[in-house]
Amino acid sequence: MTTFPIEQIRADFPILGEKIRNKPLVYLDNAASCQKPQAVIDSIVHTYSHEYANIHRGVHTLSVKATDKFEGAREKVRAFINAASTKEIIFVRGATEAINLVAQSYGKSKLKAGDEIVISAMEHHANIVPWQMLCQQIGTVLKVAPMNQKGELLFDEFEKLLNGNTKLVAITHMSNALGSINPVEKIIAVAHAKNIPVLLDGAQAIPHMAVDVQALDCDFYVFSGHKLYGPSGTGVLYGKQALLEAMPPYQGGGDMIRSVTFDKTDYAGLPQKFEAGTPAIAEIIGLGAAIDYVSVVGMDNIAAYEAELLAYATEQALQIKGLNIIGQAAEKGGILSFTLEHIHPHDIGTMLDSLGIAIRAGHHCAMPVMDFYGVPATARASFAMYNTRQEIDVLMQGIKSLIEVFG
Amino acid sequence: MFEDLRDLYQEVIFDHNRNPRNFRVMENANRRVDGFNPLCGDKLTLFLKIDDHVISDASFQGSGCAISTASVSLMTEIVKGKTEAEADTLFKQFHEMTTGKTEDINLEAIGKLAVLAGVREYPARVKCATLAWHTLDAALKNQQEAVSTEE
Numbered sequence: 198m199t200t201f202p203i204e205q206i207r208a209d210f211p212i213l214g215e216k217i218r219n220k221p222l223v224y225l226d227n228a229a230s231c232q233k234p235q236a237v238i239d240s241i242v243h244t245y246s247h248e249y250a251n252i253h254r255g256v257h258t259l260s261v262k263a264t265d266k267f268e269g270a271r272e273k274v275r276a277f278i279n280a281a282s283t284k285e286i287i288f289v290r291g292a293t294e295a296i297n298l299v300a301q302s303y304g305k306s307k308l309k310a311g312d313e314i315v316i317s318a319m320e321h322h323a324n325i326v327p328w329q330m331l332c333q334q335i336g337t338v339l340k341v342a343p344m345n346q347k348g349e350l351l352f353d354e355f356e357k358l359l360n361g362n363t364k365l366v367a368i369t370h371m372s373n374a375l376g377s378i379n380p381v382e383k384i385i386a387v388a389h390a391k392n393i394p395v396l397l398d399g400a401q402a403i404p405h406m407a408v409d410v411q412a413l414d415c416d417f418y419v420f421s422g423h424k425l426y427g428p429s430g431t432g433v434l435y436g437k438q439a440l441l442e443a444m445p446p447y448q449g450g451g452d453m454i455r456s457v458t459f460d461k462t463d464y465a466g467l468p469q470k471f472e473a474g475t476p477a478i479a480e481i482i483g484l485g486a487a488i489d490y491v492s493v494v495g496m497d498n499i500a501a502y503e504a505e506l507l508a509y510a511t512e513q514a515l516q517i518k519g520l521n522i523i524g525q526a527a528e529k530g531g532i533l534s535f536t537l538e539h540i541h542p543h544d545i546g547t548m549l550d551s552l553g554i555a556i557r558a559g560h561h562c563a564m565p566v567m568d569f570y571g572v573p574a575t576a577r578a579s580f581a582m583y584n585t586r587q588e589i590d591v592l593m594q595g596i597k598s599l600i601e602v603f604g
Numbered sequence: 605m606f607e608d609l610r611d612l613y614q615e616v617i618f619d620h621n622r623n624p625r626n627f628r629v630m631e632n633a634n635r636r637v638d639g640f641n642p643l644c645g646d647k648l649t650l651f652l653k654i655d656d657h658v659i660s661d662a663s664f665q666g667s668g669c670a671i672s673t674a675s676v677s678l679m680t681e682i683v684k685g686k687t688e689a690e691a692d693t694l695f696k697q698f699h700e701m702t703t704g705k706t707e708d709i710n711l712e713a714i715g716k717l718a719v720l721a722g723v724r725e726y727p728a729r730v731k732c733a734t735l736a737w738h739t740l741d742a743a744l745k746n747q748q749e750a751v752s753t754e755e
């Protein structure tokens with residue numbers, strides 16, 4: 198822990214110097230969205246100040262420069278998740294759009310009525326609703342693998358759901374409501390043994406651990422740039438090239454075509470086939486800057502540092518009488534979801550906010566998870582590489598004080 | 605420690621949260637409406653007994669944050685004995701007070717409910733306070749469907 202350059206990192210995030218309600222900001226809502234380092238902010242300012250034009254469209258210098266930078270960001274993403282080719286990196290608006298793309302393109306073209314899609318009980322609505330929409334459209338069937346009280350996937354139950362009708366597994370790498378990290382290697386192994394492709398929702402996992410899509414051998418991996426210290430409006434769909442080649446376009450428009458006449462359109466090759474219209478150019482270049490930033494810190498260092506933070510927070514939280522941790526999986530990322538006896542999470546959220554502490558109070562877009570635990574909502578503190586033990590102390594003191602006030 | 609919040613969380617609110625008034629199922633109610641705030645999961649069921657246009661009894665069940673619990677608890681107290689028309693006027697006054705549309709609210713008319721005026725400064729919490737009253741409004745109009753804050 199001593200070797201982790203926390204002071205330097207904090208200094209790189211200008212917003213961490215803000216005061217909220219006259220108190221130093223303690224930002225613990227990272228699972229919703231992360232703050233941005235100066236390098237990302239500078240990147241966006243630089244693009245708009247010096248290198249901005251539309252991409253893939255002009256012979257003029259600026260367009261060429263912007264295209265180079267944009268494609269440079271694609272290469273950075275490729276290297277970051279170790280994809281085999283930049284053709285496998287599709288830029289989208291976020292994890293949500295990536296899953297919708299797979300549902301509407303892969304799902305609609307490859308699946309048919311009666312085919313089964315397996316998800317888990319801990320999914321974000323983004324990995325539930327697109328599949329439900331597909332089921333309504335074409336008659337596929339959604340199956341939900343259960344979890345235990347700790348928030349761990351019941352692997353045997355999951356495996357039992359895989360049968361001859363199962364045509365896709367779509368499961369979260371790490372749960373946003375509970376922090377549980379799923380045994381994705383094992384999941385992929387048993388699914389592939391039955392020739393079932395696997396989509397991993399990496400929205401939460403990507404900022405917290407090194408991800409190697411080839412080592413995992415997942416078929417699709419999706420994530421959002423804004424949770425990886427990058428700009429909002431950016432996201433990535435990774436897909437194995439052979440799968441992406443065989444999929445029809447998701448949206449039609451400019452940039453995704455090779456030639457258009459009123460009779461017929463030839464689609465562009467990968468990755469442009471899935472990137473209709475002008476993308477978030479400066480933001481995606483900024484996502485490249487975010488990846489540079491976390492790569493310098495090192496994903497393994499980040500994972501180790503955050504694991505210590507979580508262990509410390511958990512230990513402190515367990516000492517608070519009346520505090521109930523929701524989600525106690527053995528394999529867990531930096532998320533502390535909790536409830537307090539007789540105090541509603543929204544009151545917790547408002548009270549902590551008055552102390553400068555930003556947490557999330559609500560259902561975390563995972564209403565089925567709330568139903569499972571029989572709570573309307575939870576309070577959730579989620580950690581990033583720039584959080585400190587001192588901030589956790591401030592949080593715990595705040596929780597103790599509000600328990601007293603509520604009496 | 606929570607000085608900034610004194611306008612929002614007044615002692616009356618803590619009191620009603622700890623000991624909600626009229627917190628019971630009413631077997632002989634002739635109006636019964638569910639209210640739901642999907643954003644925070646607040647759920648309540650409001651029971652009214654209306655005889656001859658007068659609210660002779662009001663009670664509720666459910667769970668929510670301190671603001672929503674205090675709001676519905678206070679509401680059941682204050683509407684008891686009021687005519688439907690009077691309750692409707694209170695609903696409108698309460699709505700104006702919490703959404704800050706009028707500066708000159710008649711605090712006297714609104715009485716005890718004034719403790720909830722603080723939510724005006726917390727846009728994220730206004731619906732917690734108004735859920736009870738929208739549910740009352742539906743009950744007064746004799747609607748059967750559940751009320752949601754997100755429509």
Ligand SMILES: Cc1ncc(COP(=O)(O)O)c(C=O)c1O
Nearest residue numbers: 291292293321323373400401421
């Ligand atoms: C696990 C998980 N999946 C998907 C999403 C959706 O991400 P976005 O809203 O950036 O598209 C989120 C974001 O909250 C998430 O936590």
